[in-house]
Amino acid sequence: MKKAYVIKIGGNIIDDDKKLSAFLKSFASLRDEAALILVHGGGKLATKLAEKMGVVQQMVDGRRITDAETLRIVTMVYAGYINKNIVAQLQSGGCNAIGLSGADGNAVLAHKRIVSGKTDYGFAGDIDAVNTDLLNHLLKENFTLILAPITHNKKGQLLNTNADTLAQETAKALSEFFDVTLIYSFEKSGVLLDTNDDATVIKTISPSYYEQLKSEQKIFAGMIPKLDNAFAALNKGVKKVVIGKAEALHHLLTGNAGTTIIHE
Amino acid sequence: MKKAYVIKIGGNIIDDDKKLSAFLKSFASLRDEAALILVHGGGKLATKLAEKMGVVQQMVDGRRITDAETLRIVTMVYAGYINKNIVAQLQSGGCNAIGLSGADGNAVLAHKRIVSGKTDYGFAGDIDAVNTDLLNHLLKENFTLILAPITHNKKGQLLNTNADTLAQETAKALSEFFDVTLIYSFEKSGVLLDTNDDATVIKTISPSYYEQLKSEQKIFAGMIPKLDNAFAALNKGVKKVVIGKAEALHHLLTGNAGTTIIHE
Secondary structure, three states, rough: OOEEEEEEEOOHHOHHHHHHHHHHHHHHHHOOOOOEEEEEEOOOHHHHHHHHHHHOOEOOOOOOOOOOHHHHHHHHHHHHHHHHHHHHHHOOOOOOEEOOOOHHHHHHEEOOOOOOOHHHHHHHHHHEOOOOHHHHHHHHOOOOOEOOOOEOOOOEEEEOOOHHHHHHHHHHHHHOOEEEEEEEEOOOOOOOOOOOOHHHEOEEOOOOHHHHHHOOOOOOOOOHHHHHHHHHHHHHHOOOOEEEHHHHHHHHOOOOOOOOOOOO | OOEEEEEEEOOOHOOOOHHHHHHHHHHHHHHHOOEEEEEOOOOHHHHHHHHHOOOOOEEEEEEEOHHHHHHHHHHHHHHHHHHHHHHHHHHHHOOOOEEEEEOOOEEEEEEEEEEEEEEEOOOOEOOOOOOOOHHHHHHOOOEEEEOOOOOEEEOEEEEEEEEHHHHHHHHHHHOOOOEEEEEEEOOOOOOOOOEEEHHHHHOOOOOHHHHHHHOOOOOOOHHHHHHHHHHHHHOOOOOEEEEEEEEEEEHHHOOOOEEEEEEO
């Protein structure tokens, strides 16, 4: 089976032009060894634009409430500005990138998050299906895919979707056709035993070791959803999940940096 | 040869949700008779957003000067908001639309307009090449293509490009593979003998009749660039060019509405 890398980048890379440019060069250099899919979040640009436009952003537990005006902003910033700038930069390096929102070619179908409890997240989209046929077809044509975390419900409604989840669902869907490595890049060097010390990266985490770390409360609470997602992806066919710094992309892939999530 | 329709819509449709929705239904219903390419402009949304953000828009002879901040705005609005909303609406009607900027798959290569005379148009892009292979390939796969008037120079720079020109260049490029009809939709019913009377639509204009109309000064000056473009397209292989109201799309195609530009 051919290899595919699904790589999620977040705000720490997207908000820094130099870092982004260096990352994209490193990313593009992988195109001969694997099919490439980049999933990007939005960084601080959407929040800044909302401020400029005087649109108040409501956050609940660190999550943005997507009202109609905010949906318009994230659609513009994620599917427009960020996505097209990444595509143009990759094209400049000879990497044949194509940017997709979930609406394009019905790439990612979602539904508006059902209101449970007190919080209505508005136009937040929970993923129903990734269009494996479309992605597989475009990857076979040697396109590098750049996915913006904007999905649709096939009823004409765009929806704001969590980029981590989009990366995970894409990785799972592509496992049917590829040996998939899923990389979550973030601001830390990996999963740390001491959140203040980047030298305490845990090299590998297996399910049993994960249980042990959790029971000993050695894992920072904020990492738990990411790790739960990582194991969920492994259990659905993804070959390898790595968490670490985007700057160390090549080392993340070889196991020389970051935390690799493994089966037992 | 299979037929292709390249249809350019402008602000009068884009700025009106109801009109846009009706137009897209009418547009989508044509998908069994021809390959479909929709080229959209930006309407007033970009100007409104610039106002909200306090970005002053400079216009010279009705043309926007694209400074760096304006480029960011048009990229967000054209390639993000408008493009993805059109795609999502078409998908809701079962039309397999995919939205592309010129950077996506290197669809449209351009260069930054060379400064001649006093006016520097900034990040305005003049088209060098439409990627016929890419468009033809996607059309063969039965995708309906939605093109945003944002191009790139393959050096990482996005550029703001005139949507009429993009439609014309796309129509010309596709003539190699398709019998192409190019439709410019605008707010009038066609080319009018009396600009204030929609009943004075000229049904057909041939090159000799065009010369006569011009010499008799019977054509509104603002129409001349559009007609020059129309004849240029015909001379480069486009089969038919029609100018008229988007609301009358089907009638424009059958010759029962609008102005059809013909060879002698």
